[in-house]
Every structure is written in C-alpha cells, then in structure tokens.
Amino acid sequence: MTLLPLAAIETSHPTFSLGPVDFNQDTLFNTGLVCLLLVVLAIFLRTQVHSGVPGPVQNAVEGIVQYIGGLADESMIGRGIVLAPLAITLFVFLLLCNWIGLIPKLKSPTNDWNTTLSLALMIILLEQFFSFRKRGIGGFLKHTFLAPPFFIFTPILELAKPLTLSFRLYFNIFVGELLLALIIFLIPTWLSWIPGGIWTLFSLFVGIVQAFIFTVLGIAYIAVATEMEEGHA
Amino acid sequence: MEKAIVLAATLIAFGLVMGLGALGAGIGDGLVTSRTVEGTARQPEMQQRLFTLMLISVGLIESLPIIGLGLGLFLIFVNPVLGQLK
Numbered sequence: 001m002t003l004l005p006l007a008a009i010e011t012s013h014p015t016f017s018l019g020p021v022d023f024n025q026d027t028l029f030n031t032g033l034v035c036l037l038l039v040v041l042a043i044f045l046r047t048q049v050h051s052g053v054p055g056p057v058q059n060a061v062e063g064i065v066q067y068i069g070g071l072a073d074e075s076m077i078g079r080g081i082v083l084a085p086l087a088i089t090l091f092v093f094l095l096l097c098n099w100i101g102l103i104p105k106l107k108s109p110t111n112d113w114n115t116t117l118s119l120a121l122m123i124i125l126l127e128q129f130f131s132f133r134k135r136g137i138g139g140f141l142k143h144t145f146l147a148p149p150f151f152i153f154t155p156i157l158e159l160a161k162p163l164t165l166s167f168r169l170y171f172n173i174f175v176g177e178l179l180l181a182l183i184i185f186l187i188p189t190w191l192s193w194i195p196g197g198i199w200t201l202f203s204l205f206v207g208i209v210q211a212f213i214f215t216v217l218g219i220a221y222i223a224v225a226t227e228m229e230e231g232h233a
Numbered sequence: 234m235e236k237a238i239v240l241a242a243t244l245i246a247f248g249l250v251m252g253l254g255a256l257g258a259g260i261g262d263g264l265v266t267s268r269t270v271e272g273t274a275r276q277p278e279m280q281q282r283l284f285t286l287m288l289i290s291v292g293l294i295e296s297l298p299i300i301g302l303g304l305g306l307f308l309i310f311v312n313p314v315l316g317q318l319k
Contacts, residue, residue, distance in 0.1 A: 168296040171303035209292040
C-alpha cells in the first residue's frame with residue numbers, strides 16, 4: 001500500500017533467490033563495480049608512480065592515505081594493533097559506494113541496509129576480538145559486565161553500536177537518493193536541474209562526511225575497547 | 234473511516250518527526266558551530282583541527298533528523314498499520 005502515487009520511484013531492490021536466500025541484484029552488481037573501480041585505480045596508480053611531482057589523482061590518494069592512516073595510528077598508540085590498512089580501505093570503499101549512486105541509473109551499495117549492517121557488524125566483531133585479546137578473559141568479562149546494577153546496560157550499549165552505525169550511513173544515502181528522485185519527479189524538467197544540482201553537490205559532501213564518520217567511529221570504538229587504564233568502561 | 238484515521242495520523246506523525254527532529258538538530262548544530270567559531274577566534278592556529286572536529290560532530294548530529302526522515306518516509310510509503318487493517 002502506498003500513500004502517494006509515486007510509482008515512478010522505486011525504493012525496493014530487485015532480487016533473485018538461490019535456495020532459501022534472496023540476493024539484491026543491484027547491490028551485488030554495484031558493489032562489484034566499486035571493487036573493480038578500486039582495483040583498476042590501484043593498478044593504474046601503481047604503474048604511474050614515479051619519484052617526480054605527483055599528479056592530482058596520486059596526490060589525492062596520498063592525502064587520504066596519510067590523513068586516515070595517521071588518524072588510525074594516532075588512536076592506536078601503545079596498543080600494538082595496526083588498524084591503518086583497514087581504516088583506509090573502509091574509507092575509500094565507502095566513499096566510492098556513496099558517490100556511485102549519484103550517477104544516473106546506478107544505486108549506491110550503501111543504499112541497502114545489508115551492506116552497512118554487515119560492515120558495522122565487522123567493526124563490532126573486531127572490537128570484541130581486540131578487546132578479548134588485549135585484556136584476557138577476566139578483563140573482557142569485567143569490562144563487558146560491569147558492577148551489578150549496570151550489567152544490563154553494557155550489552156544494550158554494545159547492541160546499539162552496530163544499529164546506529166549502520167542506520168546512520170544507510171539512511172543518509174537512502175534519503176539523499178530518494179530526495180534526488182523526488183526532485184526530478186515533482187519539479188518540471190526545465191527547472192529541476194537547479195535544485196537537483198544543488199542537492200547533488202550536497203550529496204557529494206554528505207558522502208565524504210558519512211564515510212569519514214563511519215571510519216572514525218569504527219576506529220574510536222576499537223580504541224576505547226582496547227584501553228588498558230582502569231576506571232573506563 | 235479507519236483508513237482515513239490511519240492516514241491522517243501517519244501524516245501528523247511524519248510532520249512531528251520531521252519538525253522536532255529538525256528543531257533539535259538545528260539547536261545542536263548551532264551550539265557546535267558557535268563553539269567552533271569561538272575557539273577559532275581565540276586560537277586561530279587551531280582552525281584546521283577544530284574544523285575537522287566540527288565536521289564530525291555536525292555529521293553525527295545531522296544524521297539524527299535524516300534517520301527520522303527515513304523512518305517517516307518508510308511510514309508513508311509502506312505503512313505497516315494500513316497493511317494490518319485489511
């Protein structure tokens with residue numbers, strides 16, 4: 001049942017099933033496209049590397065690697081965990097995922113709760129794993145279940161982390177693309193390029209910010225979970 | 234009749250979600266940016282770091298009304314209560 005007659009705007013994904021499992025066609029296809037783009041970009045950059053003045057693409061990638069890698073290294077000081085490769089990969093992947101939906105006829109892989117939830121679950125599992133490895137079983141249990149009155153809250157907090165992490169990214173991209181479709185649908189074509197262009201620029205910005213926030217929050221969760229000083233949850 | 238009530242309630246709920254969400258996020262955004270401006274005025278050499286922090290915070294705050302908008306659009310497009318009525 002739809003309230004508004006907006007049959008022209010498709011919000012659900014076309015699926016195909018293999019046995020009992022349903023697969024979202026467009027998400028799979030666009031994720032593969034993003035991966036292919038990243039690999040091709042990496043190979044292209046590797047062949048272009050020289051010791052002279054770097055080109056603009058190499059400059060941008062080096063900037064991203066230095067900034068995100070520096071951030072990851074900074075928050076992992078004294079912990080013996082190398083998180084920079086994961087953080088850089090996550091950021092670049094999410095950035096391309098968020099931006100690829102702005103090309104007409106393509107949908108962002110992050111416009112699907114499955115993508116963002118699986119990435120968030122990966123972060124949370126890593127967080128628990130590192131926490132367990134760093135603190136041992138006693139410290140892990142002590143930090144997971146605090147003193148008696150509070151032991152209900154920490155599992156709720158841990159459960160809320162993947163939910164908020166995935167919902168934030170998913171709804172930002174979902175609403176961005178839906179509003180773009182609404183602008184094109186509701187405003188006559190000769191005029192719709194003005195709000196459409198403004199909203200596309202804003203979506204580019206939101207794509208950067210949300211990819212960055214996802215990465216930084218993931219690093220921060222792991223950093224807090226591996227802290228060794230007493231008096232912290 | 235029941236359908237009309239549900240539709241009207243859905244639209245009122247959507248308006249409340251959007252309005253209150255935008256109100257809170259607007260206040261939060263204002264607080265964050267005003268403090269960033271104050272900090273930059275006091276220590277201009279900190280501007281780059283403060284700007285990054287501000288972007289993170291504003292992105293975090295802005296995601297709340299957008300989550301509200303997403304849930305509200307879900308209510309409008311695929312109303313779970315309307316499906317129950319038939």
